[in-house]
Amino acid sequence: MPQNVVLPGPAPWGFRLSGGIDFNQPLVITRITPGSKAAAANLCPGDVILAIDGFGTESMTHADAQDRIKAAAHQLCLKIDRAETRLWSPQVSEDGKPHPFKINLESEPQDVNYFEHKHNIRPKPFIIPGRSSEPTASVPPQSDVYRMLHDQRDEPTGPRQSGSFRVLQELVNDDERPAGTRSVRAPVTKVHSGAGSTQKMPVCDKCGSGIVGAVVKARDKYRHPECLVCADCNLNLKQKGYFFVGGELYCETHARARTRPPEGYDTVTLYPKA
Numbered sequence: 001m002p003q004n005v006v007l008p009g010p011a012p013w014g015f016r017l018s019g020g021i022d023f024n025q026p027l028v029i030t031r032i033t034p035g036s037k038a039a040a041a042n043l044c045p046g047d048v049i050l051a052i053d054g055f056g057t058e059s060m061t062h063a064d065a066q067d068r069i070k071a072a073a074h075q076l077c078l079k080i081d082r083a084e085t086r087l088w089s090p091q092v093s094e095d096g097k098p099h100p101f102k103i104n105l106e107s108e109p110q111d112v113n114y115f116e117h118k119h120n121i122r123p124k125p126f127i128i129p130g131r132s133s134e135p136t137a138s139v140p141p142q143s144d145v146y147r148m149l150h151d152q153r154d155e156p157t158g159p160r161q162s163g164s165f166r167v168l169q170e171l172v173n174d175d176e177r178p179a180g181t182r183s184v185r186a187p188v189t190k191v192h193s194g195a196g197s198t199q200k201m202p203v204c205d206k207c208g209s210g211i212v213g214a215v216v217k218a219r220d221k222y223r224h225p226e227c228l229v230c231a232d233c234n235l236n237l238k239q240k241g242y243f244f245v246g247g248e249l250y251c252e253t254h255a256r257a258r259t260r261p262p263e264g265y266d267t268v269t270l271y272p273k274a
Contacts, residue, residue, distance in 0.1 A: 002050060007037045007076040013069065014038040017049070020062030027057045027065050029080075044082065051079035218242060218249060230254055 007013055014036020019025035027049040032038050049057055052068045054077065060068070069076060201210045202222040206229075216228050216238070228237050230251040243255035250258065 002079060002081050005041050005043060005078045005080055007041050007078070009072065009074045009076065011070070011072075012036070013076055015043055017062070017065060017069075020065060021059055022061040022063075027060065027062075043078075043080070047080040047082050049078055050081055051077075053077050219244065 014033035015029050015038035016031035017027055018030045019027045029038075029043055029047045029049065030045055032043055032045060049065070051057060052060075052065060053072060055068060057065060201212070202215055203209070204211050204224050204227050205221040206223055206227040211222055211224055214225050216223050216225055218228070225238055226236070228242070228249070229235060230237060230242075231248040232250060232254040235251050237249060237251060241252065242249045243252060244250075245255050245258045
C-alpha cells in the first residue's frame, strides 16, 4: 500500500538505496541504519520508493535518485510502497472470540496406545486394522519341510561354522593327516653377519694406506688421486695418461727413455681408442 513518509532535515538520512532504470529494477531501500532518521520514520528494508519530493521514480536512474535525495535540505518526502505480509498462526479463542495476539502452539493429540514405554522388550508386530495378526503358513503343516523346521527350532543349535573350518577342526581333533598333505613352517628371515656384508677397503699401491673416497685404478693397482705420479719425476699423471714399464707408472717422457727400440726403428706412442 503506498504511503508518504517525511524525514526532517538535514542529511544524513540513514538508509541505503539500490536499483534504478539503468538496472532495470525499481528503487528499493536495502538497509536502514539503527537510530537514524529513516529508522525513526519507520522505513524498512524492502520498501519501494515511488516518488522523491513529488518526482516519480519510474524513469530515474540510480544516480538521478541519489542527486534528488542530496538536493533535499530541510526535509525529504518519500512516497513508498510496502508489501503487506500476513503470517498464519493457529488462533486462540477466548469467550467464543478469537484472540488477536495469542496463538496456539499445542500439538494435536495422538493415539499412543500401540507404543509401550518400556525398555529391552521384544517388539510387537504391526497390525493393520481389519486383518488377522496370525501369520499365514506357506508350507503345509503336515509336510516334511514343516516338521523339519519345527524340530530344528526346538533343538539347541551351536555356532555356525564354515565347511573349511569344520574340516580343519576335525583334523585337529583326530590328530590324523590326510595323504598328500605336509606341515608348513613359517619362513625365518636369515640375518647376515656384519663381517661378510662389509666391502674390503682398497689399499694404495704407492703409500700403502687405505683409500677412503675417490680411488684411481690402474690395471690391477689402486692409488689415491694424489699418488698417481710418475716413478721418476713425481709428475701427477691425472688426466695426462700413464705408461706401465716394469710394473711401474711413468709419464710419456720417462717411459720413452726406458724403452729403446732396436736399431733402425723409431718409438711410436699408441693410445687406446676411447
